[in-house]
Amino acid sequence: MGRIPRISSEDGLTKGAWSALEDEILVDYVKTHGEGKWSNLAKQTGLKRCGKSCRLRWMNYLRPGIKRGNISGDEEELIIRLHKLLGNSNICRWSLIAGRLPGRTDNEIKNYWNSYIAKKARDHQFPSTRSVEITGKKPDIRVDLQGGAALSCGVGPQLQQGKEDVIQLNPDHMKNAALTGPFSGAGLTKPKLEPSKSRAGPLSSTSGEIENTPTNFIMDFSSEEFFNVLDSDFAKLSDVNINELKNTIEGDSGGTLLNPPLSQEITGTINGGFGSSSSTAEGDQPNNNYNMVSSADLFQPLFLDSNDGWQLGDDIDILFSD
């Protein structure tokens, strides 16, 4: 298994599978000099490998404590849960997931996901999961709003609480909205990262099909788990003020999310429109069951236009002015 060893590249560096001798040289160097200075490694040892290749080999295979294969059921479950929380339609934070699995590398988890779990997801049907995807550039965070789970859903007559209606939130998409829109009182600040050119592209097709892709693989998770993530890796993903966001979700921030001002910075278009909001109706009042924030509250202010023709599974294209 693997690649043909010893492929010489144009610049004289070796590509392909690592030989035992190369591994030995690399291990000896790291033992002596420690990790880092990967480009110096090649110079000092005569190893015909680029620094990146050396680092990758060390991090993924030669580093002490690396586990190989036999991912347990517990580990798989954790991967799925973390992927659900840290992954999204365009990218997944494999390194963060790997950080929660001692001895596992991001590369291994990524391969495992693509080989096994994604296949399971493909083979599995999730007929009750319906996604509303917001097209945009680079996603950083995905928050699934599931009826009865972390947050309630109450957008329009078609989306009802208690159903698995999933909305994918994306701070990059909302970077303007966040300043004046529904999160304005929630401490969600403008993300530092600009949209990535390399990962540009819509999150969903415009075909109107509801995709159950591996990255849409939805499992139930409790509000407790949601807040566990807020307390941990989630915080690393953006400069969201976690405490304020939590307080807002929990209702401690009062009615800042209710009837927020309509953002004037967004040029929004909706294909299909949006159902009428019932954000201030009974049941949407703040309480300790995290039911205060309906998705209508979250998203209605993003849209400059709406109508009653919106249907589940419709694509919604939102154009933000940068």
Add this chain to the structure above:
DNA sequence: AATTTCGGCAACCGCATAGGC
């Protein structure tokens, strides 16, 4: 037995970011 197809996975590539100058 020979050929084709598929699955697994190591490694590469391109981009983003951090840090030094």
Add this chain to the structure above:
DNA sequence: AGCCTATGCGGTTGCCGAAAT
């Protein structure tokens, strides 16, 4: 402030062996 280099990360590629035909 701008450039350069090193490092880190995620997506993709492509080889090999196993399974299917």
